[in-house]
Amino acid sequence: MNRGTSGFICAAMLGAAALAWSCGGGGSSRVLIQNKGSDTLVNLAQAWAENYRTVNPSVGVAVSGGGSGTGIAALINGTVDIANASRDMHPQEKEQVRAHNGKDALEHRVARDAIVIYVNKANPLEKITIANLACIYAEDGKCETWSSVGAEVPGCADQKIIRVSRQSNSGTYEFFRDAVLGNNKDFKLGSRDMQGSKDVVDLVTKTPCAIGYSGMGYITADVKVLCLAKDASSPCVAPTPAAAKSGEYPLSRWLYMFTIGEPQGHVKEYLDWILSPAGQQIVAQNGYVPVN
Amino acid sequence: MEKDREHADGAHGLGRSRAALAAERLIEVVIRICGFSAIFFVFSIFLFVLLSGSDFIVHRLNVREFLFSTEWVPTSLSNKRYGTLALTVGTFSVTGLAMLIAVPFGLGAAIFVSEFTGGKTKEALKITIELLAAIPSVVWGFIGLVIMNPLIIELFDAPIGLNVLNGGILLGLMSVPIIVSIGEDAIKAVPDSYREASLAMGANRWQTVVHVLLPAARSGLLAAVLLGVGRAIGETIAVLMATGHAVQIPHSPLDSVRTLTATIASELGETSRGSDHYQALFTIGILLFALTFIVNLSADLMVRGFRGEQR
Numbered sequence: 001m002n003r004g005t006s007g008f009i010c011a012a013m014l015g016a017a018a019l020a021w022s023c024g025g026g027g028s029s030r031v032l033i034q035n036k037g038s039d040t041l042v043n044l045a046q047a048w049a050e051n052y053r054t055v056n057p058s059v060g061v062a063v064s065g066g067g068s069g070t071g072i073a074a075l076i077n078g079t080v081d082i083a084n085a086s087r088d089m090h091p092q093e094k095e096q097v098r099a100h101n102g103k104d105a106l107e108h109r110v111a112r113d114a115i116v117i118y119v120n121k122a123n124p125l126e127k128i129t130i131a132n133l134a135c136i137y138a139e140d141g142k143c144e145t146w147s148s149v150g151a152e153v154p155g156c157a158d159q160k161i162i163r164v165s166r167q168s169n170s171g172t173y174e175f176f177r178d179a180v181l182g183n184n185k186d187f188k189l190g191s192r193d194m195q196g197s198k199d200v201v202d203l204v205t206k207t208p209c210a211i212g213y214s215g216m217g218y219i220t221a222d223v224k225v226l227c228l229a230k231d232a233s234s235p236c237v238a239p240t241p242a243a244a245k246s247g248e249y250p251l252s253r254w255l256y257m258f259t260i261g262e263p264q265g266h267v268k269e270y271l272d273w274i275l276s277p278a279g280q281q282i283v284a285q286n287g288y289v290p291v292n
Numbered sequence: 293m294e295k296d297r298e299h300a301d302g303a304h305g306l307g308r309s310r311a312a313l314a315a316e317r318l319i320e321v322v323i324r325i326c327g328f329s330a331i332f333f334v335f336s337i338f339l340f341v342l343l344s345g346s347d348f349i350v351h352r353l354n355v356r357e358f359l360f361s362t363e364w365v366p367t368s369l370s371n372k373r374y375g376t377l378a379l380t381v382g383t384f385s386v387t388g389l390a391m392l393i394a395v396p397f398g399l400g401a402a403i404f405v406s407e408f409t410g411g412k413t414k415e416a417l418k419i420t421i422e423l424l425a426a427i428p429s430v431v432w433g434f435i436g437l438v439i440m441n442p443l444i445i446e447l448f449d450a451p452i453g454l455n456v457l458n459g460g461i462l463l464g465l466m467s468v469p470i471i472v473s474i475g476e477d478a479i480k481a482v483p484d485s486y487r488e489a490s491l492a493m494g495a496n497r498w499q500t501v502v503h504v505l506l507p508a509a510r511s512g513l514l515a516a517v518l519l520g521v522g523r524a525i526g527e528t529i530a531v532l533m534a535t536g537h538a539v540q541i542p543h544s545p546l547d548s549v550r551t552l553t554a555t556i557a558s559e560l561g562e563t564s565r566g567s568d569h570y571q572a573l574f575t576i577g578i579l580l581f582a583l584t585f586i587v588n589l590s591a592d593l594m595v596r597g598f599r600g601e602q603r
Contacts, residue, residue, distance in 0.1 A: 070561040077565075096564060157451045167537075167558045168367040184370035189363060189378070190540035192454065192548055195532070195558060206442055209451040 031266050033061045037071020037084030038171050039197045040113060040215035041255050044286045045084055048274055051282055055273060059266050065196065068171030075258055076100050081267050083258040086113065086171030086215070103261035110274055112289040114216045114244035115176060115251040117226040118204045125151040127227040127236040130180055130250055136161055136211065138181045139188050146209070156209035164200050164212030165191035172197065175253055176213050213251075216244065217287035241289045255288065341577045348571030349578075358575065364539045364550075366559070366569040374572045376579065378539050382456075382549030383583075385542050386531055387524040389460025390467055394520055397464070398471025399513060403501055405472065406479040418473075425469035429530040432462045436534030450546040454536035457545040462530050467520035474519060478512025479505055511594045518591035522584050528553040552580050 035045055042065035049061035071083035076096045089097075089105055097105040117133065119125055128149065135143035143149055145159040153159060165187060166173040177187060194200045200212040205223045216239050219225055227236035230250050243249035263271050273279050280290035354374075361375025405417050440461065441453030448457075482505050490500040506513070528551075536548025537558065556573050563570035 066561050069563075073561070073564055093564075157449050160451050162452050169559065169561060169563075174367075184368075186365050186368045186371070189365070190538050190548075192452065192536045192538050193550075193558070194537070203441075203452075203454070207445065207452050 031059045033059060033082065033267055033270055034074075034080040035061055035082045035084065035257075036064045036066060036074050036080045038068040038086040038255065039065045039195075040086040040172055040217065041084040041111075042197075043217060044111065044255075044283060044288060047282050047286055048279060051278075052270060052273060055278075056266075056269065059270065061270065067167065067169035068174075069169035072258065075105070075260065081259065082263075082271070085256045085258060086253065087175050088256075089258060097260060101260045105258045105260060106262060108257045108259070108271055108275070109254045109291055110257050110271075111255040111280075111283045111291060112244050113253055113255050114239040114249045114289075115172060115179075115213050115253065116216050116219060116239045117228055117251075118201055118212045118214060119224045119226060120153070120204055120208045120210055121222065121224050122155050122208045123151060123153045123224055125149070125153075125224075125226060127229060129229045129232055129236075131231060133180045134182070134185075137163060137165070137176075137187055137191070139186045141188060153208055160209055162207055162210040163188070163191035164203050164207075164210050165193050166197075166200065166213075167193045167195055172213065172215065176251070179251055179253075215288070216241075219287060241284075244289045338581065341574055341581060345571045345574030345578060347566075348568055349575055352568060353575060358572075362539070362541055364555070366572060372568065374568075374575075376552065376576060378541050379550055379552045379555055379576070380579070381541050382535070383525060383551040383553070385456050385545075385549060386459040386463060386535060386551060387521060389456055389545060390463035390524045391517070391521060393461060393464030394467040394471055394524075395517055398468045398516070398520065399475055401468070401472045402475030402479060402513075402516070403505075406476045407497065407501055407505065418476075421469050421472050424465070425473075427466075429466065429527060430533075432466060433530040433533030436462050436530065440534065444546075448546060452536060452546075452548060454534060455546050455548045456535065456542050459531045459535035459549070459551075460545065462534050463524040463527055466527060466530065467523050470523055471516045471520040474516035475509075475513050478509040478516060481512065482508045515591045515594045518587055518594065522587045522591065525580070525584055525587065526553060528557045532557055552576050552583075556580075 035049065042063065045061075045063045049063050052059065052061055068083075068085035068087050071080065071085060072089060072093050074080040075083035076093065078100065089107070094105055097103070117128055123146070125146075132143065132149050135141040136149070144161060146153045146156065146161055147159050149161075166176075177185070181187065192203065194203060194212075197214045197218050200214040201218045201220060201223055204210040204212040205220070219239075225239060227238045228250055229236035237243050237249045239249050239251075244252040257271065257274070259267060259271070262268075275291065280292065283290045357373070357375050359380075360377050361373065362378040362381075363373040363375045364379060365371070365373045401417075401421065405414055405421075409417065436458050437454070440458045444450055444453035444455070444458055486504050486508055487500060490504040491497075495503065531551050532554035535551065535554070537550045537554060538548035539550050540547065542549045556576055559569070560573050563573065
């Protein structure tokens with residue numbers, strides 16, 4: 001028994017030592033800004049990080065995706081300096097930031113985006129209304145076939161609508177839910193929940209029956225973008241940069257970066273550069289709309 | 293062994309022997325630690341999973357809803373629901389289809405490798421099959437996403453290629469190497485006297501395999517299959533990518549599903565620590581633990597039975 005116990009303790013100590021060793025390595029004098037969150041923003045954040053290398057070679061920016069919720073959770077837990085998000089922070093997330101860090105989260109609007117409704121190239125549909133989207137995606141919505149929204153899609157078996165959605169920690173998922181389904185409604189179960197913004201567009205590109213929503217930065221030539229109308233009587237608006245900027249496009253939104261309190265030092269310099277003309281030029285290059 | 297050591301001690305003198313003795317003791321301790329650490333880690337992990345979900349399990353878990361409701365809506369603003377039936381059915385439908393593919397292929401390959409080949413072909417086959425086991429699951433998932441998806445849409449006129457069929461084929465191919473290597477061991481373990489007796493009775497090789505070797509190795513082969521099942525149930529990334537990740541009860545192999553493992557993988561990162569959603573995911577972990585434990589336990593019991601018969 002005694003020998004067994006000491007064995008346990010030794011094993012635990014060995015484990016701890018191995019951990020300490022593996023984490024201790026790789027120190028360098030270079031400053032590293034940790035940046036994580038929204039999949040909508042991940043390509044843009046990567047582009048900023050790469051370009052910033054030429055602006056300030058002594059600062060590196062490590063970018064990863066995972067979803068807005070993931071980024072904000074990491075900010076709360078103190079593992080990142082900047083969280084990317086494609087939605088507002090929830091009240092309880094703000095509270096958690098305060099409780100864990102003693103400071104409020106500060107919101108920085110870094111770009112403007114439109115949630116684009118994507119369908120396959122084979123789909124003859126040109127425009128769609130918010131009500132139709134709700135009918136397709138909402139829990140109590142009755143639209144199961146393309147015929148029910150007035151389309152006949154060649155190459156689509158049984159005209160069944162394949163709903164492509166996002167995993168539940170995505171800011172795009174929450175924005176779409178609140179803006180389209182409304183009133184605390186939920187998504188109809190059985191949608192294909194993709195792990196990234198790009199995956200949605202990829203799947204729609206390859207699947208004739210599919211419909212999906214994702215950021216405007218993921219528009220390609222191989223997929224069809226629908227013109228979106230608020231209701232049956234309003235004109236439909238294409239997700240152009242101008243319409244996203246003016247808010248005329250019904251699903252336009254801000255993309256955010258969050259820091260804990262006023263950013264300091266290198267983080268402040270980085271955020272200032274992002275909001276400068278040089279940083280905002282990269283926003284346009286990535287298919288989003290600059291803030292100013 | 294004893295004699296060898298005495299000989300070595302004699303050759304290197306007394307001082308050397310003390311060092312050798314100390315080294316041996318040290319090695320003994322290290323090996324002991326390795327042995328106990330396995331138990332330690334398994335129990336720590338189980339305890340961690342259990343404790344992480346404990347508050348939810350004790351106070352707010354509706355066991356009936358959790359096990360028998362198909363509605364998994366953990367992020368709803370108005371009505372959060374934690375039903376895992378669709379996920380469990382998803383896991384078992386993909387695993388079931390995988391076994392339909394993997395068992396005939398795996399056992400067939402095991403019989404072929406063990407009984408019908410020899411020399412270089414046998415070595416080449418074994419190495420190739422083991423290589424199949426070395427392909428990372430994310431690569432399998434990628435194959436499902438990029439190659440199988442359009443292929444299934446084309447061949448079956450399906451609305452979408454990310455479905456039970458896609459995930460089942462991938463998991464089947466991933467389970468084959470396990471079934472082959474353990475199945476081959478089981479067949480090889482049948483004493484040669486069985487084969488000789490069968491051939492002496494005038495049976496041909498096929499009859500020997502079907503009527504003598506397979507019955508004699510049956511518990512070992514069952515264990516091989518169950519370990520394959522365990523692999524399939526636990527697999528995450530490949531099924532996350534290939535099954536379409538949709539919460540629904542499938543009505544045909546061409547329907548998308550979502551599995552228990554994929555749900556944990558895709559949702560755990562978002563949840564704030566200690567929330568109901570976070571704890572519900574750990575409760576899924578316990579469910580998964582229980583399922584794989586049952587599979588592994590049955591495999592273990594069968595291996596014991598197999599060993600007992602051989603004795």
